[in-house]
Amino acid sequence: MASKYYAIKEGYDFSLNKKVENKIVNTWAECQKYIKGVKGAKYKSFTSETEAKSFLFEGSGMLKKGVDNYPMDCLHIYVDGSYNISTEKYSYALVAVKNNIVEYVESGSSQSNSDRNIRQIAGELEAAVRGLEYAIEKREERVVIFHDYEGIAHHATGFWNRNEESSVKYHNKMNSLMNKGTEVIFVKVDSHTGDLFNELADEKCKEELSIESENAVYSYLRDNTITVVNAEVKSKLKTLAKDRIDNIITLDGSVDFEEEASNSEIIDNNTIKEDINKVIAINEYEDVLYKDLAFYLKKLPLEKQKDVLNYAEYLYNKERKLNQ
Incomplete structure (x- = not known):
């Protein structure tokens, strides 16, 4: 019997309590592990791995950091979200960067009333919306949004079907904002791989929910500095920097x-x-x-x-x- 390849665009791993995206498995039993009981799961079987990969990635309108080229001379916004199972609250965070200088940081949290597999991404969707709103407020002609959840790009562009109310609202809101004239480029960045600005967004999310982080930002500041535009932005990173706050440099020389x-x-x-x-x-x-x-x-x-x-x-x- 010929081998089959099961391409899973969207699923959920309940054993690890995390979403599954763009994963290829070789058995129906393993595929079921990630799609059974998952509302809006997206998957398809193929007879070749090449076809499976094409199904997952072709026409997505999403780039990948470290693989694809994207504009460097415009505003970059890193977005992330998190969720606390015990409190049923989600959080979001965004870090706006231009020329490797942090110019804006925003984070927040809220109670989630969504289904289990949806509330995990509520913060990430909110962060993307707030990031684009910030770019529009700044009258940016173009913005690159970096994200680790692929739905940030795929739900916005319509590449993924929208079977939940949250994805429908997100798609409509993002398209309403994108029609205001700011060009949006989506770039996937792998989480917890040492990307500084992505780690900043991740740790601000966890801070909102009192979740312990890996202190990647603190470790980075041992031998490096981070440049921010002013003391207000610096103050938002104070709890992440701890006793290494002096390694966060304000561009304008302002004093906190x-x-x-x-x-x-x-x-x-x-x-x-x-x-x-x-x-x-x-x-x-x-x-x-x-x-x-x-x-x-x-x-x-x-x-x-x-x-x-x-x-x-x-x-x-x-x-x-x-x-x-």
Whole structure:
């Protein structure tokens, strides 16, 4: 009897509690393992492996990172989602990058009322929608969306059938957004393979659900740096960076005053201690004499003097609020 190849576009592995995509198996028994009881499962049998692969990938409109070429001179957005079985909540995250500089990070979580095999992807679909909305808000002509769930591309383009309400809503929403003029290019990236920005999105998702991550970002920062546009973006990565937060560099040189305050070493109420690379400012703004402040300012480059004055104002306003 001739061998058969079963091509599974969409299925689910209940033993491992994860979705199955574009998988080829050689027996009907193994195929059933991934499709039985899965609402909207997509599969087909073939007599050759070549035909099976063609069924899975031809005409999908999806590229693969590390294999295909895609634009490098435009906005790149990495999207991901996660799910917590115990709380039945899902999360989403997106990381927007241009020229290897992180310019925007967003994440969130919500309760899921979907079927078991659908709620796993709810966050990934939401992340893709929010990512495209961000690109449109920024008036980007073109955006590359990186994703590990293939349905991000296939449901948006219509390559996969839409048998669930969630995929229908996603398809309609994405096409409504794509008709606004921003060109969208979908690129598949394998999860947990050391892709930095994909790991950022993954860990932000897990953070939203209090799920322990593999700390890939923290490990990366041991010997490397990540550049972000400003202190606001840096603050969103603070919990991932932990004690390696100094290896996240702000492009505009802005200061996260809350971070500086937590790292400040105060000698006494009337003294400023100077570290080699940063100013650790005052504890009580009112008690600093103008001549002392001028003395310390003269020791700093001009571009740092403004940061000190802004920080002093920040402390003053903070103290006023406490006393109100």
